[in-house]
Amino acid sequence: MTDLQDSPAAAATIDIDKLMAFVGKAVDEVGATLNTALVVLGDKLGYYRAMAASGPTNAARLAQDTRTDEHYAREWLNAQAAGGYVEYDAATNRYTLPPEQIAALTDPSSPAYLPGFFQIALGTIHDVDSVMDAARNNAGVGWHEHNSDVHNGCERFFRTMYNAHLVDEWLPALDGVVEKLQQGARVADIGCGHGASTVIMAQAFPNSTFVGSDYHEASIDVARERARAAGVDDRVTFEVAGSTAFAGAAYDLVTTFDALHDMGDPVGAARHVRESIAPDGTWMVVEPMAGDSVSDNLNPVGRAYYGFSTLLCTPASLAQDVGLALGTQAGPARIRDVVTAAGFTRFRTAAETPFNRVLEVRP
Template identity: 75%
Template sequence: MTLQADAPQRTIDPDKLMSFVFRAVDEVGATLNTALVVMGDKLGYYRTMADGEPITPASLAERTATAEPYAREWLSAQAAGGYVEYDPSTRRYTLPAEHAAALADPTSPAYLPGFFQLAAGTVRDAPEILTAATDGDGLGWHAHNADVHHGCERFFRTMYNGHLLNEWLPALSGVVEKLTAGARVADVGCGHGASTILMAQAFPSSTFVGSDYHAASIAVARARAEEAGVADRVTFEVASATEFTGQGFDLVAMFDCLHDMGDPVGAARYVRQALADDGTWMVVEPKAGDRVEDNLNPVGRTYYGFSTLLCTPASLSQDVGLALGTQAGPARIRDVATAGGFGGSFRTAAATPFNNVFEIRP
């Protein structure tokens, strides 16, 4: 078989071609499954199956007040993808305990529905990115649909719950001691305030300022601070990374947002002047190496996808538009800190399969 084109002909290996075709079919199935996971989450299918008892489509539909044809086809799709197990002898479906932990338990450190919700919302706005890629414009965070905002918060909150208090903060030199005694903390780009509130609950002697340029997110953060009983020590404000209020902070934190900024160097410069002389800038960024080849893995692939459709457009929608990208890597983050006036230590203090945690000192 040969490929007909104006360019020189290239020999095609039929087996390799069909292998790729079937891989592509699997990719389309995975793409559709993103919406199916969101469906299962929102309709309560996973939660209903979380007890591990085998279930029929009719029973699932009845227990979730949904139509049986949808429950039937959803269950079959989930079985084909290995998300649930199917017993042909009883025609019943079972959600394995491990999958229930990832899909039905919000307290689990492996809880994933928010990740799928974020992905589904991101893909929904892809037509806008097609236009932006042609004219060189961006698309701001605020311009995305609500599934992007809520899915992002749900996914990252899972990681903060699992790592922030028992791994990331203890990995920073002297920070936990300051927080315990009473520190001033700025959480920049705080979104719905999950990280801010978590720290405030753990360190009642400290005070916190959470900031984000997205007014709708700040409204959610304020309501959640009230619900959590920490509103007396937590202030949320609508402000960009170069406008948040306050000086002499012992800790400035940025969780998964520096690469989204149009002018991360300007943000670094602003953080430098807002920090106390012995303060710490904690930057949590997506897990990445410094070279493209370091990131050619499932996590890197996912983050490059988000970078193309979400993070890079966000940066390009702002002044400067540096477009660091989601997979910037430690070297580029260090360059940003240095250009912003940080001359002290820079180190990777902690890491997970999804994040790098950088400790940056003045």
């Protein structure tokens, strides 16, 4: 047994104030971790939507409105009030969902809609045992091996940003792309998942045709249903195909949304894009916002993305052939290395948001 006097902690002089400040931070972190599950619970049980509809409420009313047990509604409300997600009036014993939280937690059309962010986080944490096993065995965890909260939360989170930025900001930031789409272009959406990005583009540009591809068959099944529901299945097709094997050629536009860093062989995928794109075509690569150094990413957004990188994106890459494992915070310099290795000669940042960097890549 190690003598405590020989431990690093004993050898160092501990500042009690700093120690207790860290303990306080840890308490806040545990509360935040539990709140991730509470937000998903509130979303799935309809608590937030009921509060938005009812105005000031109490546990009995919320339970009645959602047909749930009052005991759960009571404790959930108190936890949300303690975290500042709802407001509590002690005089009336009522709870109110502020208008800002109504927008963020109940309105799918809001650019700040957040339930999907919490859902993918909760699903990612749920699979941590598989990630630990993979880390011990130099293995990976494939996207298809995760639970449905990962897949559905991913679509909901990223669809919010695509709805807000894709058609009005990102595509117009690319040189000559909107004009081609308006006239009628051939578009390949690589790593399309549930097809949110593909469907949004198809709705905006009815003269163009779109092919979405993903290796995950269950996601492609959902994407096909999304296209049918949106009424764009006449100009959108989906195929089950990996990033180095999608079909078609002479594409005017190729898109990859928040997926290049997840690929086992991003260089191979880039080479396939280079072979499949028209001579004057454009590859739009949308990646999580990141700088080129660790220090650039030591901020709240970088923290969240490094967390997803450890538990979701890096294991996904390592589960595939090559397993380059770029990481969610790869940064533009590493992405440039990938695409130039594949034969592309032009590369620039076209647009940015707090969560994303939009890159224009040309032959």
